[in-house]
Amino acid sequence: MAMESNPTADAQSTATSTLDTTATAASNATTIAGGRNDPIITVRNLQTSFFTDKEVIRAVDGVDFDIRPGETVGVVGESGSGKSVTARSIMGLVDSPGHILEGSSIRFQHVPTLRSFATTFAGRTVSLDELEAEHDPTSLFDHPEIDATPSTFGYDDREEATLEDFVGAYGDTLEFIGADDCVFVRGGSTDDPESITDGFVELTRCTGEIQRKMRGGRIAMVFQDPLTSLNPVYTVGNQLEETLRLHQDLSGQAATEEAIELLEAVGIPDARRRVTEYPHQFSGGMRQRAVIAMALACDPEVLICDEPTTALDVTIQAQILDLLKELQHERDLGILFITHDMGVIAEVTDRVNVMYAGEIVETAGVHSLFDDPKHPYTQGLLESIPGRQQGERLQTIEGNVPTPNEPATYCRFAPRCPKAFGDCEAVHPETVPVGDGHPEDEQAAHTAACLLYVDEYTAAAHPSGRTPDQGTGEVKATGGSADAATETETETPRGDDR
Amino acid sequence: MSRWRYFFRRLLLSIPVVLFGLTITFVIVRMGPIDPVAAIIGPEGGAANRARIEQRLGLNEPLWRQYIDFIVGMLTLNLGQSWVIQPSTSVGELLTTYAPRTLWLGFWSVLIAIFVGVPLGFYAGLNPNTGGDYLASFGGIVWRAMPNFWLAIIFLAVLRQSEKFFFGIDWNTIGVNVPGLIGQPPLNFIAVTDWVSLGALSIPIGFYFSPITLAASIKQILPPAVVLGSAAMGNEMRIGRTAVLETINSNYVETAKAKGLRNRAIVWKHVFRNALVPLVPIITNEAFILIGGSVIVEVIFGINGIGYLFYQASIQGDLPLVGSLMFVFIILIVSVNIIQDFLYTILDPRVGYE
Numbered sequence: 129m130a131m132e133s134n135p136t137a138d139a140q141s142t143a144t145s146t147l148d149t150t151a152t153a154a155s156n157a158t159t160i161a162g163g164r165n166d167p168i169i170t171v172r173n174l175q176t177s178f179f180t181d182k183e184v185i186r187a188v189d190g191v192d193f194d195i196r197p198g199e200t201v202g203v204v205g206e207s208g209s210g211k212s213v214t215a216r217s218i219m220g221l222v223d224s225p226g227h228i229l230e231g232s233s234i235r236f237q238h239v240p241t242l243r244s245f246a247t248t249f250a251g252r253t254v255s256l257d258e259l260e261a262e263h264d265p266t267s268l269f270d271h272p273e274i275d276a277t278p279s280t281f282g283y284d285d286r287e288e289a290t291l292e293d294f295v296g297a298y299g300d301t302l303e304f305i306g307a308d309d310c311v312f313v314r315g316g317s318t319d320d321p322e323s324i325t326d327g328f329v330e331l332t333r334c335t336g337e338i339q340r341k342m343r344g345g346r347i348a349m350v351f352q353d354p355l356t357s358l359n360p361v362y363t364v365g366n367q368l369e370e371t372l373r374l375h376q377d378l379s380g381q382a383a384t385e386e387a388i389e390l391l392e393a394v395g396i397p398d399a400r401r402r403v404t405e406y407p408h409q410f411s412g413g414m415r416q417r418a419v420i421a422m423a424l425a426c427d428p429e430v431l432i433c434d435e436p437t438t439a440l441d442v443t444i445q446a447q448i449l450d451l452l453k454e455l456q457h458e459r460d461l462g463i464l465f466i467t468h469d470m471g472v473i474a475e476v477t478d479r480v481n482v483m484y485a486g487e488i489v490e491t492a493g494v495h496s497l498f499d500d501p502k503h504p505y506t507q508g509l510l511e512s513i514p515g516r517q518q519g520e521r522l523q524t525i526e527g528n529v530p531t532p533n534e535p536a537t538y539c540r541f542a543p544r545c546p547k548a549f550g551d552c553e554a555v556h557p558e559t560v561p562v563g564d565g566h567p568e569d570e571q572a573a574h575t576a577a578c579l580l581y582v583d584e585y586t587a588a589a590h591p592s593g594r595t596p597d598q599g600t601g602e603v604k605a606t607g608g609s610a611d612a613a614t615e616t617e618t619e620t621p622r623g624d625d626r
Numbered sequence: 627m628s629r630w631r632y633f634f635r636r637l638l639l640s641i642p643v644v645l646f647g648l649t650i651t652f653v654i655v656r657m658g659p660i661d662p663v664a665a666i667i668g669p670e671g672g673a674a675n676r677a678r679i680e681q682r683l684g685l686n687e688p689l690w691r692q693y694i695d696f697i698v699g700m701l702t703l704n705l706g707q708s709w710v711i712q713p714s715t716s717v718g719e720l721l722t723t724y725a726p727r728t729l730w731l732g733f734w735s736v737l738i739a740i741f742v743g744v745p746l747g748f749y750a751g752l753n754p755n756t757g758g759d760y761l762a763s764f765g766g767i768v769w770r771a772m773p774n775f776w777l778a779i780i781f782l783a784v785l786r787q788s789e790k791f792f793f794g795i796d797w798n799t800i801g802v803n804v805p806g807l808i809g810q811p812p813l814n815f816i817a818v819t820d821w822v823s824l825g826a827l828s829i830p831i832g833f834y835f836s837p838i839t840l841a842a843s844i845k846q847i848l849p850p851a852v853v854l855g856s857a858a859m860g861n862e863m864r865i866g867r868t869a870v871l872e873t874i875n876s877n878y879v880e881t882a883k884a885k886g887l888r889n890r891a892i893v894w895k896h897v898f899r900n901a902l903v904p905l906v907p908i909i910t911n912e913a914f915i916l917i918g919g920s921v922i923v924e925v926i927f928g929i930n931g932i933g934y935l936f937y938q939a940s941i942q943g944d945l946p947l948v949g950s951l952m953f954v955f956i957i958l959i960v961s962v963n964i965i966q967d968f969l970y971t972i973l974d975p976r977v978g979y980e
Contacts, residue, residue, distance in 0.1 A: 340887070344886035359896050359900070361974055371886075408976050
C-alpha cells in the first residue's frame with residue numbers, strides 16, 4: 129500500500145483526484161495493473177433503464193464507483209433506489225424490459241483473467257495499443273453519434289480522455305470495435321497473452337460464453353433470500369458440484385470432496401453428511417452459508433452481496449457478516465455489499481455509496497460517513513437509526529423515493545429535503561468533493577451531489593455568506609484548501625454544459 | 627429414507643380406502659331402486675317366478691350376509707357372473723373382452739395430452755408474451771372449451787368427408803386402410819404363440835406381432851383419443867405454462883444464472899423438474915376423467931369398452947357386473963393415486979415433511 133506509507137502525499141493526491149476518480153484508472157493505463165489499490169471493478173456512468181409501455185424508468189442513472197481487491201464497498205439506500213439493479217447490471221442479470229444504456233461502462237480489470245480470455249476468446253479480444261496507433265481518443269468526442277463530453281468521464285479537458293473511456297461505453301457506435309469484442313488488452317496480444325499487462329473486460333458488452341465465464345467464475349453473487357436461493361429438488365452437494373463442474377472442471381468424487389471442503393470453510397458442521405441433504409433440511413442461516421459456499425466455489429475475485437442478511441435474524445446476521453469478513457481476508461475478495469441497514473454498513477464496509485433514486489448522492493469512507501455525513505439524505509438516514517436521534521421522537525424522512533422516469537434536471541431529493549432551496553428544483557447537482565476523509569479511512573475521497581456544497585448556489589441562497597452545515601469550511605480547515613477551492617470553481621461550469 | 631417411509635404409509639392407507647369404496651358401492655347397488663329380478667323376468671313374470679329367481683340369485687338372504695359375500699368375493703377376485711347383459715358369462719371374461727379397448731383408448735388419449743399439452747405449455751412458458759405463446763395459449767383455451775360430445779361429432783363429420791376438407795385426402799385409405807371411422811380398433815396385433823413352463827412359472831417365448839394391424843389400430847383409435855384427451859391437453863398446456871413461468875422467475879433460477887450456467891442447463895435441470903411438481907396431480911386427475919368421460923366417446927365412436935359396458939349394466943340392473951366394474955374403477959383410481967404419490971416422492975424431496 130504505497131499511498132498509506134505517506135499520509136501527506138495521500139491526502140494531497142486524494143484532494144487532487146477527488147474531483148476525477150477516473151484519473152486513477154487512466155493513470156493505471158501506463159503502469160502495470162494489479163496493485164493493491166487498482167480497482168478490480170470500475171463502474172462508470174452506469175445507466176440502466178426499464179422500458180415499459182407507459183414510461184422509461186431510469187432505475188440506475190449515471191452511477192460511478194470502484195471496487196478494489198480486499199475492500200468492501202457498501203451501497204445503501206431505501207427500497208427502489210436502484211441498489212439491486214446496479215448489482216444485476218454488473219452480473220449481466222438485467223432482464224428485459226431493462227437495458228443497460230450506451231455510454232455505460234463496467235470494467236473488470238484483472239490481468240490473469242485477461243491472459244486467460246485472450247487465449248480462449250481470441251476473436252473477441254482487441255489490443256488497445258494497436259487501436260491507439262490508429263485512433264486519437266480526443267477526436268472521438270467529435271464522432272457524430274457519441275454524445276459524450278469530457279465531463280461525462282469526469283474530465284475537465286478533452287485531452288485527458290483515453291481510449292479506455294470510449295471502447296467500452298461506446299463500443300456499439302465505434303466502427304472499429306467488433307460487435308462481439310469485449311476483452312480489451314494492453315501490452316500483449318492474443319498471440320502473446322503472457323505479456324498482457326493491463327486492460328479490462330467490458331462487462332456491459334459480455335454475452336454468451338464469456339458472460340457465463342464471468343458469472344460465477346470471476347464475479348459471484350449472494351442473493352437476498354437464502355430460503356429460496358437454493359433449488360429445493362436437488363441436494364446442496366449437487367448444486368455445489370454443478371458450479372465446480374462448470375468453472376473448475378471437477379467432477380465425481382473430486383467435486384464431492386471439494387464441495388465438502390467448501391461447506392466446512394463456511395462453517396457448516398458435519399459437512400460430509402450435510403452435502404447429501406436437501407435445502408429444506410438446512411436452517412436459514414445454514415442455507416445462506418451454503419449459498420455463500422456456492423458463490424465461493426469457483427474462487428471469484430469479486431463477490432456481490434445483495435442484502436445477504438436481510439432475511440436472517442440478528443444473531444445469524446452477525447455470524448454471516450463475520451464469515452464474509454473472514455473469507456474476504458483469506459481470499460482477498462472485493463465485495464460489493466448492498467443493504468438498507470445502516471448498522472450492517474457500519475459493521476462491514478470500508479467505503480459507502482449512498483444511493484437515491486438511481487443516483488449516488490454521497491460517497492465516503494465509512495468513518496467519514498457516520499461521523500460527518502454531508503448530504504441531507506445521508507443525514508436523514510442516519511438520524512432515522514434508533515438511538516442516534518436527538519430528542520424523544522425518532523427522526524424520519526418524509527415521503528417516498530420517487531420513480532426516476534425522466535432525465536434529472538433537478539435534485540431528485542429536493543421534494544423531501546429539509547434544506548432544499550430554490551435552485552434545488554432547477555439545477556441537477558454534480559458530484560463535488562466535500563471534505564477530506566476521516567483518518568481511519570483508506571480511501572479518503574468524500575464526495576456528495578448536493579448544491580449545498582457548491583459555493584455559487586449557496587451564496588445565492590444564503591446572502592449572508594453562511595455556508596450550511598459547515599461543509600466547505602471543513603475542507604479548508606483540513607488543509608486541502610487551495611485544491612478544494614479551485615475544484616469547486618472548475619466544478620460549477622460543468623453543471624452548465626449539461 | 628423418510629420419504630420412502632411416507633410412500634409405504636400411503637400404500638397401506640389405500641387398503642381402508644378400497645374397503646370403504648366397496649361398502650359404498652354395495653350400499654348404492656343393493657339398497658338402491660335397481661330391481662334385477664324385474665329386469666330378468668320381464669313385466670309378465672309371476673310372484674312364484676320372482677321368488678325362485680330371488681332364491682337363485684341369493685337376494686333373499688339377509689343383507690349383512692350378502693355384504694360379506696360381496697366383499698369376500700371382490701377381495702378374492704371372485705367377480706361373479708353377469709345376470710342380465712350376458713347371463714351366465716363370468717365378469718372376468720367380459721372384462722378381458724371389453725377392457726382392452728378402453729385401455730387402448732385411454733392410453734392414447736393420455737399420451738396425446740401429455741406429449742402435446744405439456745411441451746406446448748412449457749414452450750409458451752419459456753417464451754412468454756410472444757406470438758407463439760399467444761397462439762398456444764389461445765389454442766389451449768379453445769381446445770379446452772370444446773365439449774367432448776360436440777367435438778366427437780364434428781370429428782366424425784369432417785373425417786367422413788375428408789376428401790372435401792383436406793384436398794382430396796381420404797382418411798380411410800391414407801396410410802393404412804381402416805374399415806371405417808366407427809368401430810372397435812383391432813387389438814390382435816400382438817399375441818403370444820408359445821409358452822414354456824419353468825416349474826410353476828409359464829414364460830412366453832413365441833410372439834406374433836403385426837405392425838400393419840398395430841398401425842391400423844392406432845389410426846382407428848386416434849380420432850376418439852384426440853377428442854377424449856382434448857380437455858386434458860388444454861389443461862396441461864395452461865398449467866404447464868403457469869408452472870414454468872413461476873419457476874423461471876424464482877430465486878434459485880436467478881442463482882443458477884448467476885453461477886454462469888447455460889440457459890439449456892437451467893431450463894432442463896432447474897426449471898423442468900420443478901415445473902413438473904404442480905403438473906403431476908393435474909395429469910393423474912385427468913386419468914380419472916378419462917375413465918368416466920370415455921362413456922360418451924365410446925358410444926359416439928361405437929367402441930364397446932368398459933364405459934359402455936358399465937352404462938348398460940347399470941341401466942339394466944346387472945348388479946354383479948356393476949359391483950365388479952366399480953371395484954375395478956376403485957382399484958384403478960387408488961393405483962393412479964399411488965402412482966401420483968410415487969411420482970411426488972421421486973420429483974420432490976420435500977414430500978413427507980410438509
